Amino acid sequence: MLSVAFVLLPEFTLSAFAGFVDTLRLSADDNFASGQKYSRWTVLHHDLNPVRSSCGAMIVPWGLFDDPSQYDCIVVVGGLVKGHEKIHSKALDFIARAHERGVLCIGVCTGSFALAYAGLMERRTTCVHWFHKPDFQKAFPGYRCVTDVVFLEDDGCITAAGGGVASDVAAVIIERFCGRARARIGLSGMLMDSPKGICSPQPHFEAEWFNRISRPELRRSILIMDRNVRRYTSVRDLARLADMSKSQMDRLFKAELGVAAGSFNRHLRLGHANMEVLFTKRTITDIAMEYSFSDASHFTKTYNDLIGLTPTAARAMEETDALEHIATSLANKAPVIQALMAGQLMFSSFESDTGAIGRFDPMKTSSDQKAEDRFEAALR
Secondary structure: OEEEEEEEOOOEOHHHHHHHHHHHHHHOOHHHOOOOOOEEEEEEEOOOOOEEEOOOOEEOOOEEOOOHHHOOEEEEEOEOHHHHHHOOHHHHHHHHHHHHOOOEEEEEOOHHHHHHHOOOOOOOOEEOOHHHHHHHHHHOOOOOEEOOOOEEEEOOEEEEOOOOHHHHHHHHHHHHHHOHHHHHHHHHHOOOOOOOOOOOOOOOOOOHHHHOOOOHHHHHHHHHHHHOOOOOOOHHHHHHHOOOOHHHHHHHHHHHHOOOHHHHHHHHHHHHHHHHHHHOOOOHHHHHHHOOOOOHHHHHHHHHHHHOOOHHHHHHOOHHHHHHHHHHHOOOOOHHHHHHHOOOOOOOOOEOOOOOEOOOOOOOOHHHHHHHHHHHHHHO
């Protein structure tokens, strides 16, 4: 019998908890009777006071932290990062003891942060939601984290991005401990055909062009490029990371985006660098080094050849004027290149001097917004 203990962090995501526990519940009894016949589960906490979710709903724990060795896996469900300051030391001790005893530890949503706080992730790779990548990097500098897949397993720890993926992870665990038939029963009760696998890509809200891509292997390839945007990585190496050959990757990019993989990768780095030029005060040399151009001269020439302005000249212009100039100069380029240079990047990657993640400074006026709207229209 599969035995699961849930640890709910302050401000946890209710849907992540519900997705996991309901997939478990539906598979745990005959005829969806909700008994704990094939699996059992509990909700543990340092006290028996209700735990508040991010939506305000409260869950009452079933028991106190006890001997973790009696469980097959510990599922830590997180949510809002602001709730992490309230994580109790007993929760982290419970997670650490579970890992020491060989119990499978699972972090869902920002539950992965708790695994890191408990000392489990320093030498492991952590899967985080693309939105929380900057939070994770700030909290755990030097730790390896990825946003190109929905979940991954690394040496006794599973970390998942959150949301609906919780049901997918639950199905994988049910199959591992109870068999495929039980897992399929749970999925059918959730009206799901099959679970997402480890190689399933994360969807990104910010870049509309990205969400229009139909082939999952292309989406994952782009996410791998985005993850490596701050260091030079050859297309051959990027293809290897995506489990394909260089020629396969090139055909994939040309078929759906109309550009070769190497060209896309170069413009992805240029797009990120362009946002740094326009919205930060970093030196051109620093930006060039950050995005793996050989030096400032190489970056300046590449930038100028593409848009007809040097980075220094673009920075001297009003931001919206610079963006409109870029849109005009790229009118004959592939739409995806226009989008990248417009700042339609992966949401998790760019941070301005103001701390705002994404394309534009949030402290903008209505006239700025109108100029942006005109610029967006020029691209369509």
